[in-house]
Amino acid sequence: MGAELENNQAQLHAMEDVNLTDAQLVDFIRGFLSSVSLGDIDGYNQLVGVIHHRDRLSPDEVALLVTCLKALSGAVSCIDIILHESLLAAIFKMSLWDYGSNVMDALIELIISLAVSNGKYVDSCLDMLVNNFMPPNSYMDLLKKPHGLTRKEEVLSRVHTALKDISDLVPLAPLRLEQKVVHKMQRVFFNESLTTIYVENMLRLEKGALSEFVGRKILTALVDKLLDLDVEIGWDDILQDDFSKGIFEMELEDDDDTTDDINEDSSELPRELSRRSLGGNVIAETLDSLIVLTFEHLESCERDGRLNEVFDILLLSFQRTVLTAYKSKFAQFIVFYACSLDPEVCGARFAISLADMFVSCNDPPLIRMSAVSYLASFLSRGKFLTTSLVTTILKRLVDWCLEYGKTLNVDPNPKAHKVFYSGCQAIMYVLCFRMRSILEIPRLKSQLLLMPIGPLLTHRLSPLKVCLPSIVEEFLRQAKVANLFTPSENFIFNGLLESDYSRSFGGLERLDMFFPFDPCLLKKCDRYLRPHFVYWSMVRPTYDEEEEEEEDDGGSSDEDAEIFPDRIDENLMDDEAMAISYDDQDFDLDSGLNKMSITPRNSLQYRCDFVQMPSRIRPSMSPEFF
Amino acid sequence: MEGLKVSDANMVVYVHPSKSKKISQAVLRELGAMLLKFDEKFEGVLLAYEAKIIDKNAKILSGVHPYFGVTIKAKLLLFSPKPNMLLEGKVVKLRQESIHVIVLGFASAVITYEDIRDEFKHRTKHGEEMFVSRAHKHHIIKVGTMIRLLVKSFDEEILHISGSLVPSHTGSIHWLEKNSVEGSVTMSKRKMRENEGGVTLQDSVGTDVNAVILNNDHQPKTKKQKPTRIS
Numbered sequence: 076m077g078a079e080l081e082n083n084q085a086q087l088h089a090m091e092d093v094n095l096t097d098a099q100l101v102d103f104i105r106g107f108l109s110s111v112s113l114g115d116i117d118g119y120n121q122l123v124g125v126i127h128h129r130d131r132l133s134p135d136e137v138a139l140l141v142t143c144l145k146a147l148s149g150a151v152s153c154i155d156i157i158l159h160e161s162l163l164a165a166i167f168k169m170s171l172w173d174y175g176s177n178v179m180d181a182l183i184e185l186i187i188s189l190a191v192s193n194g195k196y197v198d199s200c201l202d203m204l205v206n207n208f209m210p211p212n213s214y215m216d217l218l219k220k221p222h223g224l225t226r227k228e229e230v231l232s233r234v235h236t237a238l239k240d241i242s243d244l245v246p247l248a249p250l251r252l253e254q255k256v257v258h259k260m261q262r263v264f265f266n267e268s269l270t271t272i273y274v275e276n277m278l279r280l281e282k283g284a285l286s287e288f289v290g291r292k293i294l295t296a297l298v299d300k301l302l303d304l305d306v307e308i309g310w311d312d313i314l315q316d317d318f319s320k321g322i323f324e325m326e327l328e329d330d331d332d333t334t335d336d337i338n339e340d341s342s343e344l345p346r347e348l349s350r351r352s353l354g355g356n357v358i359a360e361t362l363d364s365l366i367v368l369t370f371e372h373l374e375s376c377e378r379d380g381r382l383n384e385v386f387d388i389l390l391l392s393f394q395r396t397v398l399t400a401y402k403s404k405f406a407q408f409i410v411f412y413a414c415s416l417d418p419e420v421c422g423a424r425f426a427i428s429l430a431d432m433f434v435s436c437n438d439p440p441l442i443r444m445s446a447v448s449y450l451a452s453f454l455s456r457g458k459f460l461t462t463s464l465v466t467t468i469l470k471r472l473v474d475w476c477l478e479y480g481k482t483l484n485v486d487p488n489p490k491a492h493k494v495f496y497s498g499c500q501a502i503m504y505v506l507c508f509r510m511r512s513i514l515e516i517p518r519l520k521s522q523l524l525l526m527p528i529g530p531l532l533t534h535r536l537s538p539l540k541v542c543l544p545s546i547v548e549e550f551l552r553q554a555k556v557a558n559l560f561t562p563s564e565n566f567i568f569n570g571l572l573e574s575d576y577s578r579s580f581g582g583l584e585r586l587d588m589f590f591p592f593d594p595c596l597l598k599k600c601d602r603y604l605r606p607h608f609v610y611w612s613m614v615r616p617t618y619d620e621e622e623e624e625e626e627d628d629g630g631s632s633d634e635d636a637e638i639f640p641d642r643i644d645e646n647l648m649d650d651e652a653m654a655i656s657y658d659d660q661d662f663d664l665d666s667g668l669n670k671m672s673i674t675p676r677n678s679l680q681y682r683c684d685f686v687q688m689p690s691r692i693r694p695s696m697s698p699e700f701f
Numbered sequence: 702m703e704g705l706k707v708s709d710a711n712m713v714v715y716v717h718p719s720k721s722k723k724i725s726q727a728v729l730r731e732l733g734a735m736l737l738k739f740d741e742k743f744e745g746v747l748l749a750y751e752a753k754i755i756d757k758n759a760k761i762l763s764g765v766h767p768y769f770g771v772t773i774k775a776k777l778l779l780f781s782p783k784p785n786m787l788l789e790g791k792v793v794k795l796r797q798e799s800i801h802v803i804v805l806g807f808a809s810a811v812i813t814y815e816d817i818r819d820e821f822k823h824r825t826k827h828g829e830e831m832f833v834s835r836a837h838k839h840h841i842i843k844v845g846t847m848i849r850l851l852v853k854s855f856d857e858e859i860l861h862i863s864g865s866l867v868p869s870h871t872g873s874i875h876w877l878e879k880n881s882v883e884g885s886v887t888m889s890k891r892k893m894r895e896n897e898g899g900v901t902l903q904d905s906v907g908t909d910v911n912a913v914i915l916n917n918d919h920q921p922k923t924k925k926q927k928p929t930r931i932s
Contacts, residue, residue: 149798152813191801194861244801245809
């Protein structure tokens, strides 16, 4: 090698002395290449040596390398895939990250020339460019520094321009590219920084000029990857808290400032535990970063006015993979966030498509139950959804469930009618969150009161007995006060979270306990989701504490007049009314919350933190129930 | 332009039972998946299709292959360039060493400097590279020019054509037609006839794929009676 290098130096000087023109230089290289078939490989070996040499290049060596690369791109037609195998291998092994801008430009030009000169090189060239999405390991630390970031931009902008140039000349190249990108994606391991930079590149492709061709597959693959990472994080990693609390009580609100208040209430906080167990979990951190990248990408799509077309892809991929995955924990928030960016179109489409799946007889029961779980959770948690949309979807669910029950006059059978029970549970769950805001808008109130909820819940299939007691209990409590529905028989739940019945309708998958849009445990994601999220503590139930006490004393009579002292102006739009119902500072936070959630009791303190609304929550599902 | 043909095919498309409610959609999906790929059975690249399901009684096959076999009659537009055929394409990049062309909007073709006849000289005018004929000053090839080229070889996997501008009846179509080089026209017609009667399209028709698909009663066709299995 040493001898070769000396030769190369000699070559360089020879070239400089002679002062060759570009065309002559190309001829020179062609001579080297064609003489290989004649058995003369000295010149060729020198060429390979120049390209191989990559450590600490002197300015002269850099100039020689640039000259060789440029000349080679003029002579690509003479390169033979078998005869010049070592040369091709050396070229494809080069990493743009190792060189300065001159070499990078020359190398990119060569790669483009190679790719378009012969169909055989397209794959290798695309592979080489995709490999350059990620820096060599030695470069990872530099990426945190400003000059590292400049370098990253230099490399990546060239890589993406080259991909575009190749696609312009070889129109079918994007087909190959998407396969390569997706394939490589599956092989990227759980190294956070490498995976992140790779995904950045994928999203850049999705946003770039090739979006039309590769966008769909790339986005789908990304969601699949998120789901892969998601399922790597077991429920065991998250759930370590006390499960004796009800669904609604599980949701805890706190903040570092309010720790004292909370500590008086319970000894350990679930999310403290969850975070602690998730903290240091490499997969969770990777997933967190990737979801944030995707959120940012969605924001940029929204700015460019192409959120809708991206949402088409997301929705399809959601239906195919996320929905069918066993209790996805985080991947679904991608769709949630997309909906929050355009609630009127995306939000409504998502809700309607889930409702369609639920009522469609073509889908298997588990998919329909899963769909209705997503729907219930989405309608309850999406702060951006209008109350009228929620009411419309509720009506659809109620109608379907009622229709289902019409033909049946049999005793409760949780297993046989699991779809029915999951529908009823979804209705009650949504109403726990939304009843008050619906009742505050007269038009929707009359719609809700007209819904045949009473006949549905008193059906012989006894949904009240079968659905999760904690939800039924909360629903009955609110429904009674709102005069929506009062059961003829008394249910005593004793604060039970679940029952034998609910366990059996949920099946092995425990879809009865699946609330996919419960607050997200990933730290960075949470920051994006927080403003669009309804936490249980923000929900105003129809009752308030004083009412309850009065009722207990046997008092309350004309409830309807008293429930909503601060009735909202009827002229307000639904959205505004909704916003006010959540943000209204006048209502007494203290009263309702004490019963519903383990929340700081000091209302003043709580109000200070209201805007940030930090949450300590765990998904309301536990493997311990198996 | 040569290399395009319409074939009538009798095919059996195997459809998964889960798609039994939307058979025609499933059949079209199967055919759609074959678009823009070289298929050895068709001996060409499928560019467009029109399928009619003729069998209303598809049955589940017994035993090992539990798929519906749906018999269809399809009209397929195929692109199958062979050596020495004349193709037409648009120049997208031009350098001293090579001319890059895109044929029919999807296949890339390259003509290397060895395959550009000596008549053409590389020149740079106002920063724009071009090849200009020494004999006819108005015969110019530059980026954007539609040219006629001769096929040297065809890479079936990536649909890459290696072309040549050596014969005199190749070059800028605009110039060739304007100067109606008698020899080239007769030659290309003869070549068409020679091609086992399979070539169906005249130059003017061949460039517009949609026109071919809409024009169902297009006359001469190759017959492909052998049922082809797709699943």
